[in-house]
Amino acid sequence: MNALKLYGVGDLRHEQVKPPVIDEENEVIIRVKAAGICGSDLSRYRKLGPYIEGMVWGHEFTGVVETVGKEVTHVSPGDRIAACPAIVCGKCEPCLKGVPSQCMNLTVMGSRQPGCFAEFTKLPAANVWPLPDAISDDMAALIEPSAVAVHGLYRTDLRPGGSMAVLGCGNIGLLSIQWARLFGAKTVYAIDMDPEKLSVAKQMGADVIINPQEKSAYEQLMEYTDQKGVDVAVESAGSPFTSAEVLALPCKGGEVVFMGIPYEGVRIERFFFERIVRNELRVYGSWNAVSAPFPGKEWTTTLHMMRTGQLNVRPMITHRLPLREGVQVFEDMLHKRDFFGKVLLYPE
Known part of the structure; x- marks a missing residue:
């Protein structure tokens, strides 16, 4: 499958990689429909580099369920889904206190496990749920940054x-x-x-x-x-x-x-x-976008406000590009060759 992999500062590559497979019975494989570039992605591209060299990148996205593990019952192949990219352990002291945003072992897809700048990606079942028909793929790709913003305001x-x-x-x-x-x-x-x-x-x-x-x-x-x-x-x-x-x-x-x-x-x-x-x-x-019960009110409220049309993210979207142009668009964003708001990438 096609994917964008980050190897170092300024070293992003469009490559062919093996698609994910089900390893655990609570996992969901997702066909990515739209993925957004986060401001943190640009910072990592130009300043910090990857957590793991050659990692498939990206964490803001929506897609369609491709395959599910045997324990997954709330979504099925063919379902459009919203996806929370934050992975929490559920076992550390903050998690047990009901504060998963402070999880001692918190990670995000695209950092230490493959992300969404690819044709397919994988998440635990707890991180995905059905997407209302009233929410388009473009809007759904912005659910995660919306949850980040409202998480801060809830404080x-x-x-x-x-x-x-x-x-x-x-x-x-x-x-x-x-x-x-x-x-x-x-x-x-x-x-x-x-x-x-x-x-x-x-x-x-x-x-x-x-x-x-x-x-x-x-x-x-x-x-x-x-x-x-x-x-x-x-x-x-x-x-x-x-x-x-x-x-x-x-x-x-x-x-x-x-x-x-x-x-x-x-x-x-x-x-x-x-x-x-x-x-x-x-x-x-304010860190991340999750609360208890996981993934939290930030996500359910965003879904409600998008579904009812009260939350309108369309003015933010300035670019819609195929995934294969991802390498070039990061360079364009770095050198400010255009005005960039939210950039959406679409896997082929």
Whole structure:
């Protein structure tokens, strides 16, 4: 079968590999219909390289059941499915406490076991479930990043009538904007230096867009909020500077959620750090997209909101390409040869 395999930093190859086979009776083999490129994929491509050299890559996808093990009863060959790529052990202390996102042995397909940038892939039965007909393949490929975004917002006390600022309008930031609207936020601020990303943010539900190239995000947000700040500030850019600046955006008693991952050291100026103390902020990290009972409300809520049309991810999708063009599109994304939102790959 066709697959994309990552061998090293900048070394992605389109190759023929053997398709997966059933080894355990609780496994499901899936024919991949659509797979999305995650921002973490691009970071690993240009900075970190693979966990295991030559691993089949990718973790955001949807597909159709091809084969099931003998113990699998909730899906059958031919079923369209949603797929959670996070593999948890279910045995460590966090798992037993009902916090699988903190699993001591958590891994994700595409890192230490073959991923979804291929014609076929494999997951445990607990990680797949039937997909409603109302959700298209393109939409279903974004269920996982949607679950990542709402996982972070579930950590907060955001309520109807509240306000939220999103610092960084990549895919997770854009989904956070739409989830803020679904949580009932009255005002959502989108912050980014890319005008095209800000344009998509408006389509996703942002009320106010802020470009810090004109004036700092902090100064502009304070002007918009009469010097009060917002109830919740989300850091989804993953840059060292925004990881500090986000601390100055919430109001007194407000909240900060870190969803982005900076791959450099973060130096926090005294002014930004003092906001934690002086404003008595609550600061959260948000990792992965699962809760108990596994895979969690992040997934069931996303399915419901997509099925009913309340969650609309279509404005985010900018490219639909065959899998064989995956090597080239990663280079194009790295060198910013076009505006890239969510890129979907389709195995032949």
